[in-house]
Amino acid sequence: MKTKNLELYIHIPFCVKKCNYCDFLSFPCDESTQREYISALIREIGFYGASMRDYEVSTIYFGGGTPSWLDELQMMRLLDALGEHFTISKNAEVTMECNPGTVTGGKLALYRKNGINRLSIGLQSTDNRELNILGRIHTFEQFLKTYELARNAGFSNINIDLMSGIPSQSAESFAKSLKRVINLKPEHVSAYSLIIEKGTPFYDKYKFDLVKQEAGMQPDMLPHEDEVYRMYKLTQMMLSDAGYKRYEISNYAKKGLECKHNIGYWTRENYLGLGLGAASLIDDIRYSNTRDLYEYLENTKQIETKVFSAGEGEDLVQTMGTNLHISAEQLSRHAVMEEFMFLGLRMTDGVSRLDFERNFGMPIEAVYQEPIMELKQEGLLVAREGRIALTEQGIDVANYAMAKFLL
Numbered sequence: 001m002k003t004k005n006l007e008l009y010i011h012i013p014f015c016v017k018k019c020n021y022c023d024f025l026s027f028p029c030d031e032s033t034q035r036e037y038i039s040a041l042i043r044e045i046g047f048y049g050a051s052m053r054d055y056e057v058s059t060i061y062f063g064g065g066t067p068s069w070l071d072e073l074q075m076m077r078l079l080d081a082l083g084e085h086f087t088i089s090k091n092a093e094v095t096m097e098c099n100p101g102t103v104t105g106g107k108l109a110l111y112r113k114n115g116i117n118r119l120s121i122g123l124q125s126t127d128n129r130e131l132n133i134l135g136r137i138h139t140f141e142q143f144l145k146t147y148e149l150a151r152n153a154g155f156s157n158i159n160i161d162l163m164s165g166i167p168s169q170s171a172e173s174f175a176k177s178l179k180r181v182i183n184l185k186p187e188h189v190s191a192y193s194l195i196i197e198k199g200t201p202f203y204d205k206y207k208f209d210l211v212k213q214e215a216g217m218q219p220d221m222l223p224h225e226d227e228v229y230r231m232y233k234l235t236q237m238m239l240s241d242a243g244y245k246r247y248e249i250s251n252y253a254k255k256g257l258e259c260k261h262n263i264g265y266w267t268r269e270n271y272l273g274l275g276l277g278a279a280s281l282i283d284d285i286r287y288s289n290t291r292d293l294y295e296y297l298e299n300t301k302q303i304e305t306k307v308f309s310a311g312e313g314e315d316l317v318q319t320m321g322t323n324l325h326i327s328a329e330q331l332s333r334h335a336v337m338e339e340f341m342f343l344g345l346r347m348t349d350g351v352s353r354l355d356f357e358r359n360f361g362m363p364i365e366a367v368y369q370e371p372i373m374e375l376k377q378e379g380l381l382v383a384r385e386g387r388i389a390l391t392e393q394g395i396d397v398a399n400y401a402m403a404k405f406l407l
């Protein structure tokens with residue numbers, strides 16, 4: 001009998017071309033590397049499938065990179081291997097990230113027929129000039145075509161990713177994008193603010209602007225922080241008016257169509273990440289796979305257990321991982337408590353008192369009385385119906401509020 005719940009994340013690190021802002025583990029590659037990579041993933045799936053027989057998979061998420069760019073044959077090999085080696089719940093939510101222009105109607109129909117029941121489409125903006133600035137491979141018109149193909153293939157659960165704070169974007173232009181997205185009636189919208197990450201072409205181009213923006217000065221190309229704040233507020237207002245519930249800082253859904261997989265992350269379900277650079281959390285041990293493609297391809301040929309050590313003397317902690325991992329760390333009780341709070345408070349429903357007690361054997365106030373009281377007094381947190389959650393103002397200053405839960 002399956003006793004434990006498991007979420008699966010499968011990383012496909014390939015993209016047609018790298019976007020200007022992207023610091024994810026993704027890169028262009030040829031077909032033979034893709035085939036080799038899928039073979040390696042299947043070996044990893046076989047290894048874990050054999051050792052995790054008492055788990056039932058409740059969600060699968062194909063992320064990347066651009067999983068939709070894989071050809072059908074490779075994707076079907078992957079789906080078959082997962083079905084063969086894992087017990088997948090009949091009601092599992094199975095999501096694939098998809099970029100416009102990388103799918104056909106036939107491909108989407110095949111995926112729908114074979115268990116993929118949710119698509120997350122990366123749009124970012126409906127303004128072709130902004131898409132071009134971001135270095136995206138598609139236009140808005142290509143997105144519309146992909147969206148239509150997805151609906152025609154039977155996908156009734158679709159997320160659209162939207163971005164604010166794009167260089168030269170105004171709040172009006174962002175509102176136009178949001179309006180167009182709402183008109184398409186997706187079940188879910190993820191709305192993120194652009195973050196300029198080091199090591200990306202955007203960082204080289206806008207680093208001086210970034211300094212100006214952080215100093216409250218008028219940047220040249222990046223929108224002023226007041227303008228970015230207007231976009232953030234427009235997101236909440238327009239999506240709420242259109243019947244979407246904000247259930248996490250950046251995520252909005254129609255009732256009952258929240259992303260189960262991501263809720264699992266925020267509630268610290270066990271999840272197994274497979275593929276290059278993928279991370280896992282199993283029974284409070286955090287694992288990270290190698291980010292080196294060559295090493296990943298080689299080491300999956302003979303997956304072996306490997307001991308990871310941290311600390312010295314009496315503080316020495318040893319954790320069992322494999323030769324695919326670059327780290328395996330048993331989280332301390334304090335680290336688990338902090339994560340429980342940080343991740344849980346990202347959700348508008350917040351954290352459950354009962355879950356805290358079940359996990360840690362004591363009431364939440366026994367550990368966090370002070371921050372809870374302080375944040376309540378500041379109007380940033382509420383306690384209701386057995387839960388503790390940030391208020392809207394609290395979410396606006398989430399970093400400040402969450403820092404209070406550091407132990």
Ligand code: SF4
Nearest residue numbers: 015018019022026065
């Ligand atoms: S499509 Fe996504 S993962 Fe690929 S380069 Fe662009 S942002 Fe990065």
